[in-house]
Amino acid sequence: MRILITGAAGFIGSHLVDRLLDDGHEVIAADDVSGGSEANLGGRTALHRVDVAAPEFADLVAAEAPEVICHLAAQVSVRASVEDPLRDGQVNVLGTVNVLEAAHRAGTRKVISTSSCAVYGVPDALPVGPDGPLRAASPYAASKAAGEAYVRMYAELHGLDYTIMVPGNVYGPRQTPEGEAGVISIFTAALLEGKPTIVYGDGSNTRDYIYVADVVDAYARALTAGSRARVNLGTGVQTSDRLLHTLIAEAAGAPDAPGTAPFRLGDLPAMALDPAPGAEVLGWTPKTPLSDGLRATVEWARSR
Ligand SMILES: NC(=O)c1ccc[n+]([C@@H]2O[C@H](COP(=O)([O-])OP(=O)(O)OC[C@H]3O[C@@H](n4cnc5c(N)ncnc54)[C@H](O)[C@@H]3O)[C@@H](O)[C@H]2O)c1
Structure with missing residues (x-):
């Protein structure tokens, strides 16, 4: 299949490029490299440097005529969205x-x-669950919710098929501190370098961490399944900041002794995603245990 990936030089996008090339697909990679890195593509495919919001992007799509577009390009930082909501x-x-x-x-x-x-x-x-009410608490969340509304509207108005992916906090090799699971990059780098780490509040805030290989597996399945579906890409399991620190310290062979600081304004207290029912239409389940995924992430960071 001929597939165009936006955000292809980014963390998740570059893993998706690898996965779809391994599966024998033709991949067209597009990214303006404002956040990702061409090195993430490892020379496996040419990169079209283009802004998804620019007219040149439409020219690229017209010229390449992909059967499916996987759209991952985004302004990904919640904090940056608060500082510059127009750019977001x-x-x-x-x-x-x-x-x-x-x-x-x-x-x-x-x-x-x-x-x-x-x-x-x-x-x-x-x-x-995937039918949970949308309650954006940041410009980033509002812009993502607006994107969902446009995707649904194009299906109604023009019959353009879709699957909407709703990832939890995605982690794995090539991730950077900016994304939603940035805490994993930050703890990993600090613990490997013997630098101090900080856990906010009593460390009880939770997130649903999902390994990047599991995430791109869902996209690969959605090429041929999940018509007009909305899928939570999560495990249903909450992991507290404090437990996360313990697991990364174990993987890094470092002391599990973080410093503390007050909770930060705007930090959400807890998250866990129920992948059902959307995941069933894709035949998808997350397979990577957190400890295995963290070990692979720490080994990747150590090797750099
Ligand atoms: N990482 C997570 O935990 C997480 C969680 C939920 C949702 N997401 C979403 O997944 C997608 C991929 O995120 P990621 O973690 O790989 O982040 P990333 O920053 O590594 O990847 C995003 C890519 O988009 C590119 N990009 C940004 N603006 C662009 C533009 N105007 N035109 C073209 N390319 C542009 C960047 O250069 C970057 O390579 C994003 O849509 C993000 O919102 C990520």
């Missing part, structure tokens, strides 16, 4: 509209788009 909206809302319009005009069959668990804000109960 430019990339995450207008960029998504540009991707959908270009796909529609080029006759693309399906767009697999990327939202975030941030759209749920503080849910009434955990784990939150």
